[in-house]
Amino acid sequence: MAEPIKAVALISGGLDSMLAAKVVMEQGVHVEGINFFTGFCVEGHTHAIRAKHRARPKRNNALWVAEQLGIKLHIIDVIEEYKKVLLKPKHGYGRNLNPCLDCKIFMVGKALAWSFMEEHGFDFVITGEVVGQRPKSQRRDTMSVIARESGADDRLLRPLCARNLKPTLPEREGWVDRGALYGFEGRNRKPQMELARKFGFTDWAQPAGGCCFLTDEQYSRKLADLWNSRGSRDYELDDIMLLKVGRHIRPAPHYKLIVGREEGENAYLEGYRRQFIALRPTSHKGPLCLIDGKPDGRDVRLAARVLARYSQGREADRVTVVANRPGGECTELRVAPMPPSEIPAAWHV
Amino acid sequence: MAGEAQFPLETLDARGLLCPLPVIRTQDRITALRPGTLLDVLATDPGTLEDIPAWCRVHGHEVVETERDGRELRIRVKVLGGS
Ligand code: SF4
Numbered sequence: 001m002a003e004p005i006k007a008v009a010l011i012s013g014g015l016d017s018m019l020a021a022k023v024v025m026e027q028g029v030h031v032e033g034i035n036f037f038t039g040f041c042v043e044g045h046t047h048a049i050r051a052k053h054r055a056r057p058k059r060n061n062a063l064w065v066a067e068q069l070g071i072k073l074h075i076i077d078v079i080e081e082y083k084k085v086l087l088k089p090k091h092g093y094g095r096n097l098n099p100c101l102d103c104k105i106f107m108v109g110k111a112l113a114w115s116f117m118e119e120h121g122f123d124f125v126i127t128g129e130v131v132g133q134r135p136k137s138q139r140r141d142t143m144s145v146i147a148r149e150s151g152a153d154d155r156l157l158r159p160l161c162a163r164n165l166k167p168t169l170p171e172r173e174g175w176v177d178r179g180a181l182y183g184f185e186g187r188n189r190k191p192q193m194e195l196a197r198k199f200g201f202t203d204w205a206q207p208a209g210g211c212c213f214l215t216d217e218q219y220s221r222k223l224a225d226l227w228n229s230r231g232s233r234d235y236e237l238d239d240i241m242l243l244k245v246g247r248h249i250r251p252a253p254h255y256k257l258i259v260g261r262e263e264g265e266n267a268y269l270e271g272y273r274r275q276f277i278a279l280r281p282t283s284h285k286g287p288l289c290l291i292d293g294k295p296d297g298r299d300v301r302l303a304a305r306v307l308a309r310y311s312q313g314r315e316a317d318r319v320t321v322v323a324n325r326p327g328g329e330c331t332e333l334r335v336a337p338m339p340p341s342e343i344p345a346a347w348h349v
Numbered sequence: 350m351a352g353e354a355q356f357p358l359e360t361l362d363a364r365g366l367l368c369p370l371p372v373i374r375t376q377d378r379i380t381a382l383r384p385g386t387l388l389d390v391l392a393t394d395p396g397t398l399e400d401i402p403a404w405c406r407v408h409g410h411e412v413v414e415t416e417r418d419g420r421e422l423r424i425r426v427k428v429l430g431g432s
Contacts, residue, residue: 037369060369060396063403072407077373241367271365 005175006030007157008115009126010107011073012211013061015204016128016160019195021069023159024126027176031126033073034111035062038082038103039240040212061205068201078110079237086214087233091145096220098212100137101145104129108150124155124170131161132186140164160184160192213244222248225349229253229293238275242292245269248349249306255293256349257303259310262287274326279307282332283320286311301333308337356427360389364421368396372404379410379428386428387413393420401426 066073089099115122163183
């Protein structure tokens with residue numbers, strides 16, 4: 001018996017990639033999903049960190065989609081490799097620090113490489129892209145850039161808009177019937193909704209803006225601040241995770257404070273005590289604060305005053321704050337909470 | 350787990366990692382394990398209680414036991430012929 005035709009679908013967890021995979025499955029092709037973890041993905045993490053999000057389901061949307069479709073999902077750690085995409089995007093950034101076009105080229109290229117691995121043996125790659133849906137990364141001309149620069153060329157099928165594009169290898173070979181693919185175009189989401197209804201899908205994730213934190217203005221600002229303060233554009237996973245957590249306050253270029261906004265964040269920040277100076281009020285209830293950078297004694301004192309302002313002792317004359325250094329050294333400080341009017345707006349990253 | 354005693358037992362320490370990293374580590378480890386092996390995944394992110402069983406369901410493996418001790422979680426997976 002001939003080997004079945006196999007396709008690997010990029011699954012983001014949103015509706016479009018779910019529909020794209022389903023359209024091809026309906027044609028009898030064996031489909032498996034692939035999902036890339038860059039470290040910036042809007043997934044479980046923040047939901048797991050912030051206590052107020054705990055009531056919401058913490059499901060991993062990509063896994064959930066795979067389960068709805070009844071396909072396998074391979075989740076790939078690309079944290080290290082993604083650095084070159086984000087730090088030097090050939091095609092530049094979108095509105096914030098989101099290198100969407102380079103990111104898509106990278107992901108399609110990775111999916112292709114994965115699918116060609118001997119033990120996998122897949123024939124083509126599927127994405128949920130729609131011509132004209134996003135101003136930069138989903139224009140007609142960028143669609144061909146993605147296909148070309150990823151190396152996938154005509155092994156890249158976009159089932160939702162294939163009818164608006166040149167026939168690809170799977171169509172020409174008859175692996176899929178072009179007539180049963182779609183010609184969606186532009187920002188109107190009605191056709192997708194209709195197709196979802198047809199397939200009986202009633203629930204899907206709708207990430208605002210995009211599938212990752214890099215499309216978020218505030219997050220991008222914090223990342224730019226991190227690079228500026230270090231004088232180099234680089235990061236480790238811990239850096240970018242910490243940008244998702246707490247209030248970030250930078251009184252001077254050489255250090256910044258990360259103050260937990262609620263219990264979930266405090267608990268998360270606790271895990272970093274071994275890497276950072278950690279401050280906590282002891283005379284009053286209050287958040288945990290980490291100091292990132294190279295503060296001197298005066299800076300730590302100022303940090304304690306800022307922290308006291310976020311504690312329940314904010315109206316008190318004095319608040320006791322304990323500062324723990326990663327080596328175990330511990331100092332007790334009695335400080336006057338800094339009045340909000342003395343905390344310049346520019347300190348808030 | 351007396352009935353499982355004859356199966357090889359492996360451990361994966363994913364404590365301190367946030368989802369989806371524990372799932373990715375589980376996936377990568379299971380790819381190299383033979384069917385019948387039991388894998389104890391140790392984790393601290395409560396998200397693993399959703400994600401690891403979901404991953405197992407789509408790949409045809411089985412979560413046979415889940416244990417919680419304070420912040421620490423242990424999820425025992427039985428590797429089946431799946432992936
Ligand atoms: S939103 Fe983020 S993950 Fe999505 S394409 Fe853009 S950079 Fe990549």
